[in-house]
Amino acid sequence: MDMLWSGWGDPARAQPLPDTVTGLLRDLLGVKPRDAEPVPLEDIPVPPAPLDAVAHQALVIAVGGAEHVRTDAETRIRHTRGKSTPDLLRMRDGDITDLPAAVVLPARHDEVLAVLRTCAEHGLTLVPFGGGTSVVGGLAPGPRGPFVALDLRRMDRLLALDPVSRTATLQPGLRTPQAEALLAEHGFTLGHFPQSYEWATIGGCAATRSSGQASAGYGRFDEMVLGLTLATPEGTLETGGRAPRSAAGPDLRQLILGSEGAFGVITSVTVRIRPVPQIRRYEGWRFASFEEGAAALRRLAQDGPRPTVLRLSDETETLIGLAQPEAIGSSSAPRTDGCTAVVGFEGTVEDTAYQRERAAAVLSARGGTPLGEEPGQRWVHGRYSAPYLRDSLLDAGAFAETLETATFWSRVPALYAAVREALTGALTDAGTPPLVMCHISHVYENGASLYFTVVSAQGDDPVAHWTRAKHAAGDAILAAGGTISHHHGVGTDHRDWYVREAGALGVDALRAVKRRLDPAGLLNPGVLLPVD
């Protein structure tokens, strides 16, 4: 199934907002109904593909069939941009300035190499396209003329599984649920559940250093990766695949992870797998304040026992219950004061029981009150629903977007305050004072990530207003010692802040790598790194 071209996910799962919520948005944030409906896909005037017949035919040869090189309007529109709110607003307005010339669907590593050669020969740039879920402009290349979207969906196989070593080799176009299903046949799980889980692909998770909602237990995607194959314009780079860890030079896997398609196209990923847990148990906990809850989470992250899932909403997010979007405005919405955490354990019956008991002791000692399994179940049920809610909010004339960062524990309070202040200030200045919510989404021994959700009225120019607010938030993040992204990646939206974060020499080192692997600059120009 294809994702909704101008929004998120399966159109059949769209849910209009309850009237109570619409009323709240109007009264609290001044949200007014949109006066224009989104442009229907079929009404968008799509120019002919800027692809000459020779280049087109060469691409057909590269992927072994005309049906794998698509230039029809619908396919090109469906590969335009990602899923940030500005992306969606532009699509709803029929703005197709980032339209690919063609969508090419290779089935094998050597076909990817052939497409790269063809692009080099014909002066085409290339954007790898997995789930198309980027929220940081990762699919909108710089102004370099016509580009090809390389859709990897045909590369969707489990190539190898080693039950003794607990490793699996996956193709990049596998969506994460497909990967889980294939691994489950052998009794294993990857344990990677980003919010984009239902649409994300393995290659995309690797290219963007994805982090899932169970990262406390299963680790980040970059921690799961044991080996990678990269197709570059200069040939194949294989890395890892010999040992879990090595002292043989810098870890090249960690140079490819997070390269966001700028160095090459990831064509296979060897990952760590684990047995499907016997049980999963998620529970809610209440804390009097975000500060108190964060201190309790820190204790578990540093001294254990480490839950599989560990997240904490701040007071505003707890109140709004955005973590359980389908419950908003209903009688089941949490209406507690304070902050709600979700604490989940997965594993064997015995381990989970022991760890739950000990974690409960730690959380209670730190001021936590157990809320039982119901809030945990509600979170599980709604964990992939927030992007659907965003579509409903946009339909209702509201603006909704997220951004995230991470830092060391001692800096968390100041980072939290600085980002809230930046977002609130910028959007209030724009005449659309926002509601800013936050949760700790991932924890480490040494720090945590902060995930912010902003809801406001759209105002007269929501993309321009948000751009200013986002820039203010980025500046605040860097000033407070945070990273510009903990799991969304860099794309084009974070690039200028990334350059400041990585420093001139760090960026130059990466540019040197890019020039060696992609001397003509075909790959994702302007994504991750500035165009030379």
Add this chain to the structure above:
Amino acid sequence: MDMLWSGWGDPARAQPLPDTVTGLLRDLLGVKPRDAEPVPLEDIPVPPAPLDAVAHQALVIAVGGAEHVRTDAETRIRHTRGKSTPDLLRMRDGDITDLPAAVVLPARHDEVLAVLRTCAEHGLTLVPFGGGTSVVGGLAPGPRGPFVALDLRRMDRLLALDPVSRTATLQPGLRTPQAEALLAEHGFTLGHFPQSYEWATIGGCAATRSSGQASAGYGRFDEMVLGLTLATPEGTLETGGRAPRSAAGPDLRQLILGSEGAFGVITSVTVRIRPVPQIRRYEGWRFASFEEGAAALRRLAQDGPRPTVLRLSDETETLIGLAQPEAIGSSSAPRTDGCTAVVGFEGTVEDTAYQRERAAAVLSARGGTPLGEEPGQRWVHGRYSAPYLRDSLLDAGAFAETLETATFWSRVPALYAAVREALTGALTDAGTPPLVMCHISHVYENGASLYFTVVSAQGDDPVAHWTRAKHAAGDAILAAGGTISHHHGVGTDHRDWYVREAGALGVDALRAVKRRLDPAGLLNPGVLLPVD
């Protein structure tokens, strides 16, 4: 204190072999007493430093004092090569072909930058020198004319400690015991205990992706590092330091870790720290075979509970008791059949008790027999002694050396057999049939490292014989799907195998980074990467 120039460690701790061992070496391996004593340091004819007065003076200015630029014979000899057995044999013979022109001792990051500029101006190459413990030729640069050894011992401070985030920023010249002492004042430990612990430095551990004996619990050094500062000929590169993990681009920390001085000089390292454990408890376990023991270790590594220390000697190593060198030939040496493992837990009293109990159940179910704390205590007591034993073996006319690798669990048996066969075959062909011992030194969910120790007679040309055996082992490692080094690093000795392991394009990507950071190729030429 300086290390023994032609051997290991503190000369006062040298221990001659018991007569029983000397007899065994003679009877089993044909070891004959050496007919030549090592050349005394003061008898080595050292040529004048090939450093003109202008360059010398510029270096003095760079480090703020003539006493920090040493050109005396003894200091230069003490900075010649590392501590591989061929290194020691060459030093014992008075071979100083790898002598530095000068030893320069900077005290600050900006002095390191000044030294790099001075070297660039005067055509000197530079070898960063930490503990001087490389066993892979990491301190012997290629044939590029005179070089400076940059000894970092004056950079030995704890720069910052954040008890909330549990991070510490350390200077590179701190020896690991000094670092532990400074952290212990605040109740923390780094938990990094390589065999070279008593002499290794923080900078060296970072530059070589060191892994300690407690890596099962504390992780590898590269997993502990949260931030790095690198002084390069092109300026300063700072990376990390904002968050434990980030999705903002490739992980540049992992590009510096393992760069072995080829990209720059590491001038500060921010690491994860943990509370000093309440208790440490190490125990011995016996298994009927290496295979059975390895399966039991795999179970703990994959399903837990994960001990802090987990290692398993094969039948030969168990028999010889090399893991407890001081016990060799004494009545306390283990004389069991089968294989001995050391299983150690560190942490709180409560956690350790629970984990020990559960680990014991797992090990017993997999055929293990508990041997109590005595073998664990013996291992702790002797854990840093093996290099002293090597000196005694060399004195007695024996040859002793180690090498190590790692792979995924399913390949461990074949890798083990292949390396043993390669070493045994090559040294037997040379007329010095060896004793080859092995232990699993580090475990992961997905694989393990194998650490081999070889003892034989020296024969007529031990360096040449070993070089052939080591090459055969390297070829066998790559053919069996292992990595050329799990924790010793690449240096010059492993470089050709590393190039095969990383692949042409991977190596080229690293060369591109080096050219950007070190365009004149001043830094450690021939270490890690081939000279351009």
